[in-house]
Each structure stands twice: as C-alpha cells, then as structure tokens.
Amino acid sequence: MDSFWKKKLEGFNTERKNEEYERWVASTLAPWNRQTGYRERKYQNSSEITIKEVYTKEDVQDLEKKLGMPGEYPFTRGIYPNMYRGKLWTMRMFSGFGTPEDTNRRLHYLIENGETGLSIAFDMPTLYGYDADNPRSEGEIGKCGVNVSTLRDMETIFKGIDLSKVSTSMTINAPAAILTAMYLAIAKKQGVPFDKVSGTVQADILKEYIAQKEWMYPPEAHIRIIRDMMVYCTKNVPKWNYISISGYHIREAGSSAVQELAFTLADGFYYVDLGIKAGLNVDDFAPRLSFFFNSSINFFEEIAKMRAARRIWATVMKEKYGAKNPRSMMLRFHTQTSGYTLTWQQPLNNIIRTTIEAMAAVLGGTQSLHTNSYDEAWALPSDGAVKVALRTQQIIAEESGIPDVIDPLGGSYYVEWLTDKMEEEAYRYFDRIESMGGILEAIKKGYIQKEIADTSYKRQKRLESGDEIMVGVNKYVEEGEEPINYLKIDKKAEEAQIARLREIKRTRDEAKVKKALEDLRRAMLDDNENLMPYYIRAVESYATVQEISDVGREIFGSWKEPVIV
Amino acid sequence: MDTLSIVRGITAGDQRIVARAISIIEEDNDRSYEIIRSIYGMTGHAHIIGITGPPGVGKSTMIGVLSRKLTEMGKKVSILAVDASSPFSGGTILGNRIRMQDTLSRYGIYMRSVSNRGMTGGLSRSTWNIVKVLDAAGSDFIIIETVGAGQSDIDIVYLADTVIVTLAPGLGDSIQAIKSGMMEIGDIFVINKMDREDSFFALKDIMDNVYERNGWMPRVVGTNSLKGEGYDDLIRAIDDHRTFSVAHGGKRRIRYREEVRLALSRIVERHVWKEFGKLLESGEMDSYYDEHLDPNTVATEIFAQNNGLSQGNSVERRVEF
Amino acid sequence: MEAGKNLSSSRPIKVLLAKPAIDGHDRGIFVLARALRDAGMDVIYAGLLPTPEQVVDIAISEDVDVIGLSLLNGAHMTAFKKVVDLLKERGVEDIAVVGGGIIPDDDKPKLEAIGVTGNYGPGTPLSTIIEHIRKRGEEARKKKEM
Ligand code: B12
Ligand SMILES: Nc1nc2c(ncn2[C@@H]2O[C@H](COP(=O)(O)OP(=O)(O)O)[C@@H](O)[C@H]2O)c(=O)[nH]1
Numbered sequence A: 001m002d003s004f005w006k007k008k009l010e011g012f013n014t015e016r017k018n019e020e021y022e023r024w025v026a027s028t029l030a031p032w033n034r035q036t037g038y039r040e041r042k043y044q045n046s047s048e049i050t051i052k053e054v055y056t057k058e059d060v061q062d063l064e065k066k067l068g069m070p071g072e073y074p075f076t077r078g079i080y081p082n083m084y085r086g087k088l089w090t091m092r093m094f095s096g097f098g099t100p101e102d103t104n105r106r107l108h109y110l111i112e113n114g115e116t117g118l119s120i121a122f123d124m125p126t127l128y129g130y131d132a133d134n135p136r137s138e139g140e141i142g143k144c145g146v147n148v149s150t151l152r153d154m155e156t157i158f159k160g161i162d163l164s165k166v167s168t169s170m171t172i173n174a175p176a177a178i179l180t181a182m183y184l185a186i187a188k189k190q191g192v193p194f195d196k197v198s199g200t201v202q203a204d205i206l207k208e209y210i211a212q213k214e215w216m217y218p219p220e221a222h223i224r225i226i227r228d229m230m231v232y233c234t235k236n237v238p239k240w241n242y243i244s245i246s247g248y249h250i251r252e253a254g255s256s257a258v259q260e261l262a263f264t265l266a267d268g269f270y271y272v273d274l275g276i277k278a279g280l281n282v283d284d285f286a287p288r289l290s291f292f293f294n295s296s297i298n299f300f301e302e303i304a305k306m307r308a309a310r311r312i313w314a315t316v317m318k319e320k321y322g323a324k325n326p327r328s329m330m331l332r333f334h335t336q337t338s339g340y341t342l343t344w345q346q347p348l349n350n351i352i353r354t355t356i357e358a359m360a361a362v363l364g365g366t367q368s369l370h371t372n373s374y375d376e377a378w379a380l381p382s383d384g385a386v387k388v389a390l391r392t393q394q395i396i397a398e399e400s401g402i403p404d405v406i407d408p409l410g411g412s413y414y415v416e417w418l419t420d421k422m423e424e425e426a427y428r429y430f431d432r433i434e435s436m437g438g439i440l441e442a443i444k445k446g447y448i449q450k451e452i453a454d455t456s457y458k459r460q461k462r463l464e465s466g467d468e469i470m471v472g473v474n475k476y477v478e479e480g481e482e483p484i485n486y487l488k489i490d491k492k493a494e495e496a497q498i499a500r501l502r503e504i505k506r507t508r509d510e511a512k513v514k515k516a517l518e519d520l521r522r523a524m525l526d527d528n529e530n531l532m533p534y535y536i537r538a539v540e541s542y543a544t545v546q547e548i549s550d551v552g553r554e555i556f557g558s559w560k561e562p563v564i565v
Numbered sequence B: 001m002d003t004l005s006i007v008r009g010i011t012a013g014d015q016r017i018v019a020r021a022i023s024i025i026e027e028d029n030d031r032s033y034e035i036i037r038s039i040y041g042m043t044g045h046a047h048i049i050g051i052t053g054p055p056g057v058g059k060s061t062m063i064g065v066l067s068r069k070l071t072e073m074g075k076k077v078s079i080l081a082v083d084a085s086s087p088f089s090g091g092t093i094l095g096n097r098i099r100m101q102d103t104l105s106r107y108g109i110y111m112r113s114v115s116n117r118g119m120t121g122g123l124s125r126s127t128w129n130i131v132k133v134l135d136a137a138g139s140d141f142i143i144i145e146t147v148g149a150g151q152s153d154i155d156i157v158y159l160a161d162t163v164i165v166t167l168a169p170g171l172g173d174s175i176q177a178i179k180s181g182m183m184e185i186g187d188i189f190v191i192n193k194m195d196r197e198d199s200f201f202a203l204k205d206i207m208d209n210v211y212e213r214n215g216w217m218p219r220v221v222g223t224n225s226l227k228g229e230g231y232d233d234l235i236r237a238i239d240d241h242r243t244f245s246v247a248h249g250g251k252r253r254i255r256y257r258e259e260v261r262l263a264l265s266r267i268v269e270r271h272v273w274k275e276f277g278k279l280l281e282s283g284e285m286d287s288y289y290d291e292h293l294d295p296n297t298v299a300t301e302i303f304a305q306n307n308g309l310s311q312g313n314s315v316e317r318r319v320e321f
Numbered sequence C: 001m002e003a004g005k006n007l008s009s010s011r012p013i014k015v016l017l018a019k020p021a022i023d024g025h026d027r028g029i030f031v032l033a034r035a036l037r038d039a040g041m042d043v044i045y046a047g048l049l050p051t052p053e054q055v056v057d058i059a060i061s062e063d064v065d066v067i068g069l070s071l072l073n074g075a076h077m078t079a080f081k082k083v084v085d086l087l088k089e090r091g092v093e094d095i096a097v098v099g100g101g102i103i104p105d106d107d108k109p110k111l112e113a114i115g116v117t118g119n120y121g122p123g124t125p126l127s128t129i130i131e132h133i134r135k136r137g138e139e140a141r142k143k144k145e146m
C-alpha cells in the first residue's frame, strides 16, 4: 500500500544544501565568531528543530506554489481574502467560576468591556459528569469553573443574554452532548430558532484521552455520541460547531509545537473519517469542524505552526478526502496563549509573555483569541487581571498596526522554511500513526501520551540544567516576593449549588425524568438511534448531568488510561 | 515490630503486617531469613501462577480479571508484580497496579509491586521469599506478573506451579514467542485481546506450535480482558494443570532445588565478595597491574589462595523439611 | 544474575504519587515520577481519579515511605485532609505525606499543621523536591524500623 503520507513526505527537501550560507559561514561568520566570541548555547525550538543563524532564498522550496494568496488554496496566508481588515478576530475570554450567578455577572462584565464572544469554563465535577451533591465533588464545586448540575444552572448563566445575538463557546468534552442539549433547550425557551443558534462545544474526545484526561466512558462510546451530535447538528443546528479539535491541551500537557500540530490534525482527520462513515458528505460537515491551537513563547515557531496547519488541512482535505467546497479546506481556529509559560514568580512578567504569544497568534492568522491573565499560576483570574489580558488584545488590534497587513511574515526565508519543516515533521508523524493502526490505536497503546510525556520531561530537565530559561524561575530570581491579590472561591458556592440541586430534585416531575432517562437508555443500546433528541428531552425534564451521564456509565462502562510513566 | 508479632501477623493474614514483612524481606538481610525460617512450616498451600509475556499484551489487566473471578469463587488471592529498575539510577517506576486497582479495592485483594533491582530473569531476588510470606498468609493463589521482557523472563519457570504465557495479536507477538523460546515455558498460553481482528490467527499460530512436555499438553486459551471473556476456560485450564501437577509431584522439587541454589549464591556472594571485595581494593592489584599479569590468572590465583568457603562460612542447615 | 553489585541491603525510598480528587492535570506528576525514579527511588503512580481511600489502601499495601499528593484544581484543603484523616484513622504514623501543585500561600501553614509538608508550587526546582522527599522518606523509614 502506497501511503498518502509517504508520498507527501517525498515532496520535502528541507535539509537541502545551501551553498550561499555555507560560503558565508566559512568566509564571514566563522572568522568573526573567532574574533569576537559568541554565546555558546543550543539554538533549538520546542520541536527540537535546530535553527541556523540566518536563512536565505535557497532554504525555501517551491514558494509560489505553496504560498498562494489570502483566501485562496492552500490558505497558507490566511483563510479570508481580507483577514482582519474584514473583521478583527473574536476576543473570547474563557471564564466561569463559582455559582451560575457569579459567572453570569462575569459574562456581563466582559460584554460591557468589549468582549465579542462568550466562552464558558466549567468546574471539575461538571467536566467529569458528576453532580454537586456527589461526595466526590466535595471541595471542587465552582473552584475551576462554573458548576452545572441541571438545566436551571445554565438558565442562570445566560440570564439577560440573548442567544441569537452572541456566539458561545463551551469547554466541555465528555458531557458535551448534555451541555449542547441544555443550550438548545434555553434557545427554545428564549424562542430562538435552532438555525440562529451559534457557538462551539469542544467535544474533542480524542485529545481528552491524549491530554486533558476528561472522559466518562471508553473511547468508542464517546465517539458514537460525537457522531450523533455531528449528524444531528449538521441537519438541525447549522451554525453550531459541534467539535473544536484541540491542540491546546496537547501542548499544555507537554508536547512540542510539531507534536501539537501533528496530533491535532491526526485527530481532525479521524473526525472526518467518522463523518464520512456516518454517511455524511464531506462538504456538508467539514466546514463546521474548527480547531483550537496553543500560542506559546517561541514566536516564529508558533507562527510557522499555524501557517503549516492551514496548508496541511487544505491539502489533505482536497487531495485525500476529495473535498470540493473551499470551506471544507479552510482551517478556522481559536487560539489561547500558553498557560504553562506563565510563572507564579514575578507574575507581572506574564503580561509580557502573553503579549508576545498573542502577537504570534494574530500573525498566525487566528479567528479568535483568549489571552491568559497574569495570575494564571495562582488561581482562576481576578476581574482586574482578566481586564489587562483583554486590553492586551485590544492594544494589538487597535494600536499596533499588526493586523493591517495580511500574513506580513509571508516570504520571510526563516518563517517559510520553518513552515515547510514543521509541515514535513507533521507528515512524518501521520505516517507513523497510520502504521500503528491509526490515531485511536496509537492513543490506546499510550504512544501519543508517551511521546508528550517524554518531551515534557526533557523540557523540565533543560530548565533544571539552565539550558532553557524562564525569567524569574531559573534566572533573575528574586527572594521574598510579595503575594498578589488573587481570586478566592467562596465555600458558599458549594452549599448554594447543593441546595439548588436538592430543590430541583424536590420539585421536578419525577415521572418525566424517569421516562426521559429510560428512553435515553434504550436509545443508547441501539447504535442506529441518534441520541441528541433524547439528551434534549432529558435535560428538559431537569434530569441532572450525573443522572444522564450514569445511564452511559452503566451501559458503556469506564476506561482506564494506559500506563505511560 | 518484633519478629514474633510479624510472624503472627502474617499467619493471621493481616495485610498491613504482610506489607511490612515484605519490605523486610526485600531488604534481604538476616532478619528476613529469620522471618522466612519461622513461617516456612506454614507454606506450601498456595498455588503459584506466573504470568509472563511481552509488554502491553494485557498481563496486568488479566490479573485484575483473574483475581476477581477467583475471589468470587471464594479463593484467597494475592498478587505480586515485578517491574524493571532503571539501569542508570536503580530507581523503578512500579506501573502494574493502575490496571487492577479497581478490582483490588472492591475485593480487598492484596497486591504488591516490587522492583527487579537490576536482576535479569524477570523476577527480583526477593520474589522467592515474598511468595513465602503470601503463602503463609493463607493465599490459595499467588499470581505473579513478571517484568515482561520477553525471552529473558525465564526464572518464573522455577518459581511458579503454573506458567501462563500471555500474548496478543498485532505486532507479531505470537511469532516472536515461537521464535524466542517462550513456547518452552508455558503450561498455558493465553491469547488476550480476542476482541481484535487478527486474534484468531495468533490463536492458531500458537495452537500449531504447542507440544507436549513432561506429560502435559499445554492449553491454549483466548481471552478478552476488557469484557472478561474466556476466563472460565482459563480457570479450568489452571485447575487442570494444578491437578496434573499435584499428581505428578509437579515442579516443586525443581523449585526447591532452585531456592537452595539461590540462597547459596546469595551467601556466596555476601561472604565471598566481602573478602574478595577487599582484595580488589588492596595494593596487590596495583602490583599485578605493574607486572602486567592477565586478569584471569590473577582471579584464579586469588580464588585458590582464599578458598575459604568451607571454613567460617559453612552453609547452615536452616531449611526445615 | 549480577554479581558483586547491589550488595547493600538498603531499599530505595518508596513513594506513592497520587491525585486524590477529580483533577486531570497530570503533566507535573509525570515529571515528578520520572525525576524520583532518576533519583533512585521506587515510584508508584496511582493513576487518575483515585479516591482518598484508594490512596491510603495502596500506600499501606505497598508499604511506601512517602505519599506525594498533587492537586492543581483547588481541592487540596478537602482532599489532602481526607488522606491524612484516613491514615490517622487507620493508625498509620510511619508514612510521610508531602504535597504540591497550585496551593495558595495562605493554605500552606494549614496543610503543614495537619502534617502535609512541602506544598511546592509551579517553578519549584526538581532538586528541591527530591531532597525534601528523600528527607521525609528517611524519617518515615526510621519510624518503620523502630
Ligand atoms: C498545563 C495546564 C493544563 C493542561 C493540563 C495537561 C495535563 N495533562 O497535565 C490543560 C490545558 C489540559 C488544563 C486543563 C484545565 N485546567 Co489547567 N493548567 C495548566 C497550567 C497552565 C500548568 C500546569 C502544569 O502542568 N505545569 C507544569 C508542571 C510541570 O508543573 P506543576 O504541575 O505545577 O508541578 C510542579 C509543582 O507544582 C510541584 N508539584 C506539583 N505536584 C506536586 C506534588 C508533590 C508531592 C510535590 C512535592 C510537588 C508537586 O512540582 C512540579 C515541578 O516543579 C496551570 C497554570 C500554571 N501555570 O500552573 C493551569 C491550572 C492549574 N488549570 C486550571 C484549570 C481551571 C483548568 C481546567 C479546570 C479548565 C476548565 N475549566 O476547563 C481544566 C481541567 C483539566 C482537568 N482534567 O483537570 C487552573 C486551576 C485553578 C485553581 N486551582 O484555582 C490553573 C491554575 C490555571 C488558571 N489560573 O486558571 N490545564
Ligand atoms: N482490546 C483489548 N485491550 C486490552 C485487553 N486486555 C488489556 N488490554 C489493553 O492493553 C493495554 C496494556 O495492558 P496491560 O495490562 O498494562 O499490559 P501488560 O503490560 O502486559 O501488563 C491496556 O491499554 C489495556 O487496556 C483486551 O482483552 N482487549
């Protein structure tokens, strides 16, 4: 079998000889170095790609063919012809904490301050499908995001917010179908037709097994639920992005930029296969797939990664999947700056790091952006810290001139070479993953997770030895720093959520709940049944997140991660 | 804790004391021998099952299922799993527990992870004595998971009453086994992951290659450990092999000989190396070096001159029958 | 079989690393597991989402010297305390409990007061952590030998 990936790999020649460079090194650089000395260190990026002092025309391959123009295949320069002159990226600050009331207030605050898209963070019990009154949830309610146990909580979060006017992104995965059902139920109540509802749920379960580790059932069960969401939304909620294929978490779990690129796109191709297998036409659903990348601190590496991602997606969608609609080939993505690069020490430095990372995201052509707050390593962000983070984006957008020209780094020998190089390395991974039986197999074997853990440990050791620097952490360290003011979650949130849940359980129509759950159970046993309508009915009966999740736990069982340490 | 309380705790099956006793056994010192001597009379009841096979075939998962099934049948099961230490630091990541933890918690099954402490052969030196502790603690079955380094996991043959070689489809594990001598050590062959497409080929590979050894025709069983399928057959095979080995005197005499050999080599090592070790550090070495004497001759001579084995360090008849 | 090596009977410090709550942040604990192994220790990782009861069961069965608890989700005051209480309930005094993760300064003295030491946060050098765990492990080992 002649693999698609192998053939692609043959098209690269990124390590080709560069005579002009070699001449220059011998005749100009080396003598100069000998005379003036130089900084002895390894010039490498996160992907362990060695970087030369300078790049020239000879390093860049087939530029015209691979670059194209903005809004044209292969979209290396950006997916829209006018990019930020048409519309700035969506400033979407990930938020949610405490009770639904707390979060509702935060959302209104952000809207007043010019935020253009909502993004909800849920707490740990919600993310794993447990209710507020589960003993396991003790101490975790509202700590890492907002707690949602029933539809009532979601109604409170969106109080005073017109769902036909905002687009909402929800970082939810294992119970994504349940939260989508809740959102649709609220739309119904507000009288907003489903085709006006716009937003995103993450629902990328593959990267959960890889990186974020939030799952309830074995992979196959979650994948079936995603398939049902895909099919249902493609038909009924055309502006709903039912999956956000995420590299962010993969990167934060410790991967390199190349690994983030490769594993995320490999996940993406898996979902394309899934849609096709479910009988959908590529061009009917591929335009709804969107991506979510990290923007970390190595400026050019990040920009190259985003450009490479666009080019790979376009190429593979066209050549491998036979997509015809250009929208199927356009890789749209959200970006979040890297939380991992932000330090607990000297927290104000984080504003600078976030600025650099946000600039890379814009230069990389992102469609929306979350900027982390300077108190990232302390706690969920405080109001004040979030505001600085939002203002950072506004300054880049409205003062810096950065968004005025499309892909301003296009044609830079370095950036173009690095884009090629990262693309090539990604293809190498696709090939390896395919030879292991595909991404799901590679995940089940723990291969992907182990690759990431290896990279993460290597990075930690480089920090330990001082080969890599984090200012304030292993260089320019200050003793006896003053603590900052950070957000503290009131223990009352927990009590309030448990009380509310009890109240709902007392007052809801039990017979209706029972019936909805029983219907869901039966639908789950029948692979041909689409689960979405059953989820909607279940949430509308005020069945809880856990009650609904437990139906699947009983049928599908649970899953234990492979051992990779 | 004094030795008497430890011995009492072991024989009463007190998990905490068993756990502490195993730590002492791992130290491999006089105290550990004392404990073994004291409990030896209570050992011999447990049936020892060794599970070996390449990494990732599902040994730990299988042990989770097998121990659950045996416990449900009213048997007392203990588990010992061996991991390889890092050749650089000597430290070890003990990673077998995760796959079985839920079962262990639910059924209160005792499980212990140990490092092989750099030993080849798939077990640690202490494994032999740890088994005695688990045996004296009243286990009906002791299940041992070997390191899982494939062909070098051979020591289990001496230790276990029943050796289960586990394989899985994919990556040519079954072919590897046939090539690498694992066919010679299994009393039972398990093809795990029967839920996978290519599993029947693996099953057939093995079936075509087993042969009778010492009157026992190895069984070949297919399992799906995620669903717990095939375990009735597996348990039947274990039981048959147990009946067979009881009737045929089994491997216990071989094991016994191996245990004495190991104990002997330990004593030799401890005592002899103490002496020779000193010699190696002495100035004599420098003079040999200066004379440019070949190392083998030096060693032979040192050994001849210091053949003190039979004096002072006589092997005590500690083992009771 | 090796000869002459490893004659010393001393066992390495044995550590159980666990995240005793609903928390999937495992990057840090993976780094720690490897770092402790590379420092010559025996390390068990409890896997994701163990209950405090399971953590204590494992610690006792494996007779570890140190339990290293890591939480980044803000539940440390509840979850670390549960582990400590269970140990106490079961009369275990010779296993040290060390903590780390996202732990606000205000909580550190409270954790120390219930016997959870270290409580290291982001950016702590591995060498500091290894040293602390070794020290606490040796203390625990002494208690066991009494
Ligand atoms: C990486 C990361 C992620 C990754 C995790 C990937 C993974 N598999 O680990 C991803 C992107 C998936 C993620 C998701 C979430 N995250 Co997060 N994440 C982080 C981040 C940026 C870095 C953590 C990290 O890995 N650091 C690198 C490692 C090496 O360091 P470390 O874990 O801190 O460990 C060091 C020390 O702390 C110490 N240590 C740690 N444990 C122990 C234990 C012992 C015994 C000892 C001695 C020492 C010790 O030693 C280590 C070496 O120095 C932090 C913020 C930050 N900068 O710290 C937020 C952070 C922890 N996350 C947070 C949140 C809210 C979440 C989410 C809940 C968001 C949501 N609502 O969806 C989810 C939940 C995920 C889950 N399943 O649990 C919050 C927690 C808030 C709080 N506690 O109040 C933080 C603080 C960010 C923030 N300010 O909002 N996250
Ligand atoms: N498909 C399938 N996977 C299994 C089966 N048994 C175990 N596994 C998986 O195989 C992987 C390795 O299992 P593990 O027990 O750790 O293997 P060990 O290294 O031999 O101990 C894990 O991801 C298990 O979930 C099985 O019967 N079928």
Ligand SMILES: [Mg+2]
Residues within 6 Å of the ligand: B059, B060, B061, B095, B096, B145
């Ligand atoms: Mg194993």
